[in-house]
Amino acid sequence: MKLLRRKEGPSLDDRLTSLLEAAELAEGRLPAEPVAAALEVAGRAGVRRSLSVDHTVVALAGATGSGKSSLFNVMAGGELARVGVTRPTTSTAQAALWDGAGAGPLLDWLEVPRRHAVTGDPQGLVLLDLPDHDSIELSHRLEVDRLVELVDLLVWVVDPQKYADAALHERYLRPLAAHGEVMVVVLNQIDTLPPGAAERCLADLRRLLDEDGLHGVPVLGVSARTGAGMGELRALLDERVAERASWAARLSADVSTAAARLAACGQAGAAGSAVPDEGRLTAALAEAAGVPLVVEAVARAHTHRAVAATGWPMTRWMRRFRPDPLRRLGLGSGARGELIGRSSLPEASAVQRARMETAIRDVGEASARDLPAPWAAAVRHAARSREGDLAAALDKVVATATIGVARRPRWWGAVGGLQWMVFGAAVLGAVWLGALFALTYLRLPEPRLPTVGELPWPTVLLIGGALAGLLIALLSRLAAVLGGRRRARRVARVLRSGVARVGDELVLEPVKEELDRYTRFTEALGAAGS
Incomplete structure (x- = not known):
């Protein structure tokens, strides 16, 4: 069933949907009471519109002795309600039904068991006589409070003695200021006033209602005993029942009230007016993750491995006794470049943790600026909500970023082979010279030696190989x-990019989600209250 659409603005269906969305978005952020009230309004509206919309439920409410039960009897055309003056006589609500066909489920929902069928017009009127709102019985007052929230049209019956009663104005009329469209105030017993006094009472009652915010609410003077003003009251009720729109107007007022309560505690200026310092956050996370230490270890490890691969063969073996800077941190890659596992990086120091926590807190504070207190608290909490996951995520970034740094450049192999060649030349020269020394020692004839200029080849091979090896080692170290x-x-x-990604995922993204939730809340609330 499509709810009535107002002349301008969204339909009541759309407003109810927006109110429900706003309430669901506000759960856990705003105080529970206005959120629960908004959810209740949305749920109640769904039930009311599923029941008979051809009936208008009008409730007569008033204080003890106001004469509402007398009005009820006059309207119903019989002595249906017990009449009293000084004490409450109406203990439970009762209903008079004009053409009550189909009104059963509606009255079952209202929990009104006492029902009286009435013939005549207006067809579709369901008139309720409520207990006294100032009854000494708590159950009576609770019954009034319950039905005041459910009926389609409220007729407040007052008398000349108690029309200014503070309990009525402060407990009911003032809180229902948004419901003026579905409210009527009747000054009963005007026959007890001297000539001219009735007009003065009605004028004073009008003034009090205006002070309550109920501008434009119809104010009628009647007498249930003499019938004065009853025709005007009947005509007004006939008109409202014929329009069959009071139930939708009541729901519309309920939506506006619920939306206003949510707005009062959960809506403020635009969110995100201050941009979080992402660079500071990334720098703090990088420091806590040990990025400077890892970057230095990468450079040193590369040099260490290059010297081990391209150094002088007689001295490179000593590198085995020096720890690899990356391996010592549990970083690098396996034979196939797979992730080794959790690193052995030292835990962040107290200073580093403090800087990281401060950066995270600053993100929350900057993002929460200009937000109302409940939403600001939610944004600040969102910034810290995944703080416990940061250490593992940052460690994974470091471990992943260092995969492949152990890959050997191709030139290492070529230079290493060259080193073995010149080392072999030097060894050959040394062996050759040793053989010549042995021949001289044994007084054996020496073979003719080839020369390079003035130098014999064995000497060239030994000295040249040694010098070439040292030169190659020095150049290789410089290149390393x-x-x-x-x-x-x-x-x-790569590390900075990964750390920034972690900061965005675990710190900024929850904040952005919370800000987006607030934006959707304000939009839904605006649609509900429009």
């Missing part, structure tokens, strides 16, 4: 240092 720095810069970029 430069390559290590280049590789460290590349790893640093």
